[in-house]
Amino acid sequence: MHTREACVAADRQDPLAPLKARFDLPPGVLYMDGNSLGVMPRAAAARAAEVITQEWGTGLIRSWNTAGWFELPSRLGDKLAGLLGAKEGELVITDTTSLNIFKALAASLRIQQKRQPERRVILSERDNFPTDLYMIQGMIDLLQQGYEMRLIDDELPLDRALDEDVAVVLLSHVNYRSGQMHDMAAVTRQAHERGALVIWDLAHAAGAVPVDLNGADADYAVGCTYKYLNGGPGSPAFIWVAPRHIPDFWQPLSGWWGHQRPFDMTVAYEPAGGIRRYLCGTQPIVSLAMVECGLDVAREADMAEVRKKSLALADLFIALVEERCAGHPLTLVTPRNHAERGSHVSLRHPNGYEVMQALIARGLIGDYREPEVLRFGLTPLYFGYADVWDAVEILKDVLDSKAWDKPEFKQRSAVT
């Protein structure tokens, strides 16, 4: 596909192409940031209006029953389950990824306190998304029980880091910056062999790559619905727990919504029997309800086709960048090997921040992550081969013309 015509032809053959019409995309924009915030499903605005004017405005308090608000976290969790190799009743959509990390961390440490109380290391990666590391630090500081965080990096690879002190491993399935993907089954097996439990952060994986939580024998998983699942800005996150851990699962954020009989108003906390004990406080119903619109589109797609197209789009993007932007100081950060790659491609450029601002000004929206990394998300549900072609042409032009070298592109915003 080294012509635009070939890309257009590939789009015509794409079995996922019809799904693009299920989203509302702003004109004049090439959106390659679905790895950060997904686009708006066409159904979302109407669904929100229904929740607001009918369920809230007219139904008022009755909608807890009549509109099914009370069941929403588990009903939507059941809809998501199939995309993650999970079964119904194994996950809920609730709270934020950070908070769900806290719950999974507390739960897994508690299991280890019973099984192997001497283990005091929480293992993660130096390059993990910062909130994962921050939540570990907050937990360690809170517990004051001698836990420490150990970080995998180039000097300390997983195999060496995973010793008999490790209680819990918290890893991102797909790295937020590099796009590098772990072999979930292999890493989980290795961790289990060494006696550790594994929490997978699927923020950059859910809806982006095939995930098989039960097949990989994972212990816990958390993730985000506003990236590849197109749930809306800041839409609630999810938490999954292996069925074997559910019966004795404990988590400390024991709010009313996770109670076995919340309306008995009893003094003693008694956790709900199943996955609902992961719930804590009252959820933001409008934002939560909209998650369904993105899930409904994702469930129509064959995940094998999504993966196939994601890899093909990324291969094309990499090949075109190397061909059309040769001579510019761009370094590929993302692994070329399909088995090690998620669904975004990262390139390093010494003036990465300015280059990204110039691209955005030209209508190609990706994002920038320290240090010097340009991220480009490939989202097969609404991005095509000709889009990749056009994106690389913009990148080439911005680099060739040095259009990024302007004062206005150096100014940092609050959110990068």
Added chain:
Amino acid sequence: MHTREACVAADRQDPLAPLKARFDLPPGVLYMDGNSLGVMPRAAAARAAEVITQEWGTGLIRSWNTAGWFELPSRLGDKLAGLLGAKEGELVITDTTSLNIFKALAASLRIQQKRQPERRVILSERDNFPTDLYMIQGMIDLLQQGYEMRLIDDELPLDRALDEDVAVVLLSHVNYRSGQMHDMAAVTRQAHERGALVIWDLAHAAGAVPVDLNGADADYAVGCTYKYLNGGPGSPAFIWVAPRHIPDFWQPLSGWWGHQRPFDMTVAYEPAGGIRRYLCGTQPIVSLAMVECGLDVAREADMAEVRKKSLALADLFIALVEERCAGHPLTLVTPRNHAERGSHVSLRHPNGYEVMQALIARGLIGDYREPEVLRFGLTPLYFGYADVWDAVEILKDVLDSKAWDKPEFKQRSAVT
């Protein structure tokens, strides 16, 4: 006001009456459950549509800067501050009341660990809203540091319970069931004299009664925006901290949004300098943004007028119930004394559940809380004197005709 005409005349004199037009109320409904879920401001649907179609759909990831999403929790917190006797920069709107209780509990226990490490009692009320008690239990179980929960009740009044073992007191300003209100300044003073810190749960107070957090010298406060503040179903909660505690404030839910420089993507958590360190994970932007619509109406009202009308409505309701429903087994649960009363009135009836279902079927929406308690919220921004008259007439008719004694009213819903 012992005729409907007198009530209508009182409505005509009501300085708050014009604010009713700022809300969309369903026809044929007398809504006395604003203490559980407030009604929809007319501005809410349009604001949500703007956030969804413009900010999300068109602005996409850029809206973190261009639509001010990043500043939303503190900008809305600043708008709420004045209603609570707080100053700008002292509170944020984020997460849920349950989670904010967890943060305030952790923070206050940490302060006491430094000041008076031998104190190991967390004091609350047996009749407090269950989630408050559940969050205390979760914290105690998590910490495993010998903390215990002590509960005030008829056998153990506050004065006796507040001994030298108490580290932290967690109380609701207005009790969810009885409507009983504490004297915040007096209780806080007493707790401080005994060496304890105080967390106030304002779920049933914010927007309902005058609150003066700084004037009362409170330590922490949390609360809800979806009741008297009309923020929408499950809209995010708030957390306030006394300025004296902000500089050294620590909380364990240390997610990315509370970091000093979240986009530096550093490994070490470094809390933001001010109130923003209370933030944790990504907030549900649509539900959060709608909070502003309710706040904008509440800020237009004079809180002294709101309080005056709330007490007048409740006095009228109590008087009419006692007059018109005399002979029925109704017991007033809420204190008659104005200084001890919030903004809802609770009545006990042996068939409370069925009576409430029958009232709802007749268009009078209150709610039911175990055991046997009918709750009726008085919301001066959109409820009037003639509404009270009509409500009592429906109650009278349901009781006189025994309309509640039908099989369909005995069936319990998931949410009561």
